[in-house]
């Protein structure tokens with residue numbers, strides 16, 4: 001098998017590059033992944049895959065042996081990028097790196113997962129359990145993990161292991177960060193800055209709220225990290241108007257379920273307190289909720305993590321360290337299903353237009369995908 005894999009990788013480099021190029025050129029902002037999903041569906045069908053479908057969340061799903069299985073392992077890589085552009089990106093290269101927005105995150109991982117899938121189809125490998133291969137939608141920011149939520153709903157109670165290919169192979173993320181994001185609107189009486197001086201200002205009241213939120217003592221717990229941030233504020237009408245409206249985007253995060261709950265309670269109590277004071281009216285819109293891990297079988301998660309570290313270090317010849325990330329794993333982990341985020345490339349500049357991918361990391365990543373996926377197949 002090792003020789004078969006080695007030959008396959010050696011002979012796949014060109015195809016790997018042209019598939020990466022084709023995918024990079026299809027813009028896929030979160031919620032608008034339909035073109036990539038269609039492309040991947042026909043690509044898989046051209047390799048001989050049967051039963052590929054696109055669901056309402058725009059996931060492209062290839063179930064292998066899943067019909068009657070209650071022991072399904074999921075492998076996924078996300079199709080969406082953080083860039084809102086709807087015109088195609090160009091894949092540039094200087095011989096050492098590929099450059100394009102989204103080229104690493106997560107288009108390269110997606111490409112390698114698809115090429116590993118092609119190997120499985122080509123060699124007619126027999127699955128030992130249900131294997132669900134998913135090019136999933138909506139991983140980034142306000143996509144809110146819609147794609148993974150849909151998968152976990154459709155295969156409820158049947159998924160026993162979950163892997164997402166995302167990130168650099170120097171890191172593995174078996175823990176996840178939960179985050180809650182809100183838009184807070186503030187309305188106050190306002191008026192003319194001179195004539196109505198002394199009336200309540202939405203800007204002033206929102207500023208007071210922000211000060212109070214920043215005065216929180218974040219819960220301290222061993223191995224847990226908890227953070228918060230007001231990322232955007234806006235409001236007001238003109239320099240000589242006491243503001244009637246102001247709003248902000250606020251988030252807090254933690255990798256611990258109790259700390260996240262503490263921040264949630266603190267936030268809502270603070271809003272209630274300000275509303276009771278009655279100087280201004282605060283309303284809250286929930287922008288996104290990403291849960292964190294809850295009740296996951298630690299032994300199983302540790303075993304999966306160990307295996308991933310072994311494979312990544314073995315193939316990349318570089319150390320692979322543990323990290324915490326917010327990824328598609330948040331959803332299975334919040335449901336108590338062990339899930340690991342596996343890095344498969346070497347690159348940098350994710351979420352920036354200068355993103356670059358080390359070309360020589362592609363065969364390494366493909367090898368990592370193959371090793372992990374083939375654990376679930378016999379010959």
Ligand SMILES: [Zn+2]
Pocket residue numbers: 078105106139166167
């Ligand atoms: Zn990503």
